[in-house]
Amino acid sequence: MAVTDVETFDFSKVDRVLEKYNSEKSWLVMILQDTQTAYNWLPQPVLDRIAEKLDLPASRVYNVATFYASFSLKERGRHILRVCDGTACHLRGSTWLLGEIRRQLDIDEGETTKDRLFTLETVACLGACALAPVLMIDTKVYGHVSIEKIKDVIAANRAPGRKPDTGSTDGSAAQKPDSSSRASRATEKARPRKDAKRGRRGPGG
Numbered sequence: 574m575a576v577t578d579v580e581t582f583d584f585s586k587v588d589r590v591l592e593k594y595n596s597e598k599s600w601l602v603m604i605l606q607d608t609q610t611a612y613n614w615l616p617q618p619v620l621d622r623i624a625e626k627l628d629l630p631a632s633r634v635y636n637v638a639t640f641y642a643s644f645s646l647k648e649r650g651r652h653i654l655r656v657c658d659g660t661a662c663h664l665r666g667s668t669w670l671l672g673e674i675r676r677q678l679d680i681d682e683g684e685t686t687k688d689r690l691f692t693l694e695t696v697a698c699l700g701a702c703a704l705a706p707v708l709m710i711d712t713k714v715y716g717h718v719s720i721e722k723i724k725d726v727i728a729a730n731r732a733p734g735r736k737p738d739t740g741s742t743d744g745s746a747a748q749k750p751d752s753s754s755r756a757s758r759a760t761e762k763a764r765p766r767k768d769a770k771r772g773r774r775g776p777g778g
């Protein structure tokens with residue numbers, strides 16, 4: 574089904590989110606966050622639906638969705654692989670790590686595999702620097718990542734019916750980050766995009 578095929582698009586998930594927040598426009602960011610969790614990205618028909626139900630101009634909803642780096646308006650895979658490129662991870666091989674994943678999945682940063690299973694992204698410090706280099710898949714953090722570990726993680730997540738990883742840290746890691754660290758919240762927190770910090774005003778205008 575084409576995602577733009579509004580006639581057959583499944584709006585039930587976004588409708589549940591809207592219901593949860595009583596279609597209150599003051600909850601727009603939370604509505605977008607929960608909606609992205611439900612669809613794994615923010616399809617255009619969903620943004621239009623949110624605008625309609627909150628009685629907001631579509632441009633306002635689109636502005637908010639593009640202002641925060643954590644929102645994706647591009648279709649993403651079932652599993653999101655995030656390579657940390659913060660200072661500690663960069664010094665301990667994040668470039669190598671990113672290159673190895675690109676090679677194994679045959680995709681570049683920001684791309685999704687043809688089978689729509691994996692999307693590859695980079696993020697700033699995940700708050701688990703002692704485990705550098707760090708890889709996060711869905712919400713699970715893997716530290717001291719090796720080639721074998723990358724293969725294992727990818728193979729495990731290829732399994733049919735495998736649900737997105739949850740939990741904070743891979744058990745093989747030598748040191749666990751604080752469960753309340755940025756790592757465990759990285760996918761939930763709405764942060765402005767880098768270009769927004771350089772001068773673009775907030776989504777409120």
Ligand code: FES
Binds near residue numbers: 660700
């Ligand atoms: S720099 Fe990667 S976790 Fe801090």
